Amino acid sequence: MNILAFESSCDETAAAVVRDGRQVLSDVIASQADMHAIYGGVVPEIASRKHVEAIAGLADAALQKAGLQRRDIDAVAVTYGPGLIGAVLVGVNFAKSVAYGLGVPLIPVHHVRGHISANYIAHLDLEPPFVCLCVSGGTTLIVDVKDYTKMRVLGATRDDAAGECFDKVARVLGIGYPGGAPMDRLSRGGDDKKYTFPSVHVHDAPMDMSFSGLKTAAINLIHNAQQKGEKLDLPSLAASFAGAVSDMLVPRVMEAARLCRYRKVAVAGGVAANSRIRGDLEKACAQAGMELYLPPLSLCGDNGAMIGCQAYYEYLAGKRGGLDLNAYANLDIEKG
């Protein structure tokens, strides 16, 4: 079954053709990151306009790269939330018209379920159940992936997402947008014990997380130093900050896997590219005798292949979208 999939929830327009869930025939992406970098963050209206400009060309490119004709497509899939509403709407409307034009089913896909699926593409042996740490610019969740389309949220951030935290601190440091990857590069060779950041525990919800205090502490530290004319050790600041974020995430996901009695842990989303978090998870899983599944860096960020993969399993579970399918800024991963 060949699925033509679209993703447009934030600042990447993406299209892919995926066969039978795990075989990626093509995966093309048009990133708008440079466009938003001058503003230090995504400007929703610009994002929507750029998706409109890019999406038709990407659909053709995805078919061409896959070596397929339109008649070879068996279904169309699209991210229908969560995300920037105008941006998601572009993908949903385009996918609806393509599915209608081709006379094939339309499959709506939850964006974060798609991120989890990136692991199925990278690890052909991976099957649920497992626990997945979903960390991106807009989401931080610990999810019990009971089956391909059955999920339960075990823990969630109470405020900022982990990626947002990296982005905001990077913005104050003036090292670029999106800030996660430059922060990661900056941290190399830094002393991760040099600066201390608050460690937060949510009362009565041990799996929940909070990043706003951590973000504010880092920003205050930078502003105080600037006001006093003090020079900060930036690699050590970045390393200490990454360590604090990792300390919020890694023990919780390990505890979640233990409570679920699973032997498998996966990671998903843009922040899954972070070297400190990947390293800490490798150590923790090795120590606990658990199998760790990390997506390659190319599949951590937003892409169409992950949507095409998850769509296959949603299709098998009977999910379809009609021409009245809407886009959603917020969408519950459990309901999908």
Ligand code: KG4
């Ligand atoms: O999954 P993604 O591409 O988009 C969303 O669905 O949000 O994630 C983007 C986020 C951004 O916040 C970006 O700064 C962060 O992932 N990110 C990283 C790294 N690479 C990307 N954060 C930490 N370390 C990285 N190496």
